[in-house]
Amino acid sequence: MTRFYLxxxxxxxxxxxxxxxxxxxxxxxxxxxxxxxxxxxTAADSAFKGYVLGAETAPVxxxxxxxxxxxxxxxxANVQFPTIKEQLINTGRLRxxxxxxxxxxxxxxxxxxxxxxxxxxxxxxxxEEMLFQRQSDWGASNRNPAATFRELARGIGVDLDKYNACxxxxxxxxxxxxxxxxGAARGVTGTPTFFVNGRELDGRRYANSxxxxxxxxxxxxxxxxx
Amino acid sequence: xxxxxxxxxxxxxxxxxxxxxxxxxxxxIGTLQCGSGSCELVxxxxxxxxxxxxxxxxxxxGYALIFAVAIIGLQPAQLERRWxxxxxxxxxxxxxxxxxxxxxxxxFVLHAICRWCVGSAAVMTVIAAVSVSALFSFPATxxxx
Numbered sequence: 001m002t003r004f005y006l007x008x009x010x011x012x013x014x015x016x017x018x019x020x021x022x023x024x025x026x027x028x029x030x031x032x033x034x035x036x037x038x039x040x041x042t043a044a045d046s047a048f049k050g051y052v053l054g055a056e057t058a059p060v061x062x063x064x065x066x067x068x069x070x071x072x073x074x075x076x077a078n079v080q081f082p083t084i085k086e087q088l089i090n091t092g093r094l095r096x097x098x099x100x101x102x103x104x105x106x107x108x109x110x111x112x113x114x115x116x117x118x119x120x121x122x123x124x125x126x127x128e129e130m131l132f133q134r135q136s137d138w139g140a141s142n143r144n145p146a147a148t149f150r151e152l153a154r155g156i157g158v159d160l161d162k163y164n165a166c167x168x169x170x171x172x173x174x175x176x177x178x179x180x181x182x183g184a185a186r187g188v189t190g191t192p193t194f195f196v197n198g199r200e201l202d203g204r205r206y207a208n209s210x211x212x213x214x215x216x217x218x219x220x221x222x223x224x225x226x
Numbered sequence: 227x228x229x230x231x232x233x234x235x236x237x238x239x240x241x242x243x244x245x246x247x248x249x250x251x252x253x254x255i256g257t258l259q260c261g262s263g264s265c266e267l268v269x270x271x272x273x274x275x276x277x278x279x280x281x282x283x284x285x286x287x288g289y290a291l292i293f294a295v296a297i298i299g300l301q302p303a304q305l306e307r308r309w310x311x312x313x314x315x316x317x318x319x320x321x322x323x324x325x326x327x328x329x330x331x332x333x334f335v336l337h338a339i340c341r342w343c344v345g346s347a348a349v350m351t352v353i354a355a356v357s358v359s360a361l362f363s364f365p366a367t368x369x370x371x
Contacts, residue, residue: 004231008238015242019249071269140338189254
């Protein structure tokens with residue numbers, strides 16, 4: 001009987017160690033830089049504070065740290081974000097700032113590059129929408145999705161020659177790295193993670209448009225009466 | 227006794243799998259070690275949450291209950307009693323039906339297989355089989371409290 005309980009203990013300990021390593025592995029993956037490369041960070045990379053959607057005068061700003069291959073980010077972008085955009089961003093009540101936070105998925109980095117290279121031509125948000133909409137196609141594949149990304153870029157009117165040159169050069173690696181380091185310094189461990197007017201939103205896994213609307217309502221409640 | 231030990235051991239394994247998936251779902255684990263990536267797709271689907279609660283959490287609770295009943299049933303005073311066998315069979319039957327539902331969702335709705343979910347399904351299937359065999363092999367003379 002004692003041997004049986006020792007066996008249970010052994011299973012529990014082994015599983016505990018594996019789970020602990022798994023939880024550590026997530027953050028280590030998140031910090032990973034492209035294999036075999038050294039990222040050079042320039043002053044311009046550090047100065048870039050993310051792509052912004054919404055009015056500069058909006059009273060509330062949300063900073064989202066996201067990974068284009070993260071399924072939770074995809075679900076949020078495809079299901080919740082359109083409502084947030086329509087009800088809060090387009091009405092001038094909310095400003096949305098996107099920050100890359102590539103996790104350890106196979107195509108996290110290349111998809112972040114795709115977003116930045118489309119952004120170089122003023123098409124970041126269009127590309128962001130397409131990357132998330134088509135995430136289930138490219139995200140689950142073992143094949144490098146670069147060709148898919150090119151098609152998406154073409155579809156939103158990006159100049160492909162410039163886009164290809166941008167992707168080949170990986171010129172935004174530093175920008176993505178800075179964004180990731182910034183997120184890590186703010187305590188981001190998974191995606192999507194949201195900061196509302198500088199404060200992290202609890203329960204990132206369950207964030208929805210209603211929650212954001214309530215939040216904006218509460219943060220702006222007194223302003224209309226002044 | 228041997229069957230209850232087997233059930234306890236399997237329930238502990240299932241508990242660990244469910245705990246791993248639940249910790250991922252609530253954001254404590256950043257990436258699932260899955261290989262194909264289908265685990266992420268399954269977990270992030272709308273079927274990953276039931277009645278507002280992550281499906282994996284039901285697994286955590288279910289396996290914990292099975293484990294607890296099996297361990298209690300292994301105590302000397304309970305070894306000859308039938309209630310742990312009946313309770314384990316009932317819990318395992320419920321878990322097995324839930325497993326069939328989840329596997330069907332993966333196969334026929336999501337068309338994606340989560341390896342950890344398959345592992346959990348296999349564990350629950352064996353628990354159910356052992357529980358049912360224990361039910362039928364338990365001597366009728368031991369039914370008294």
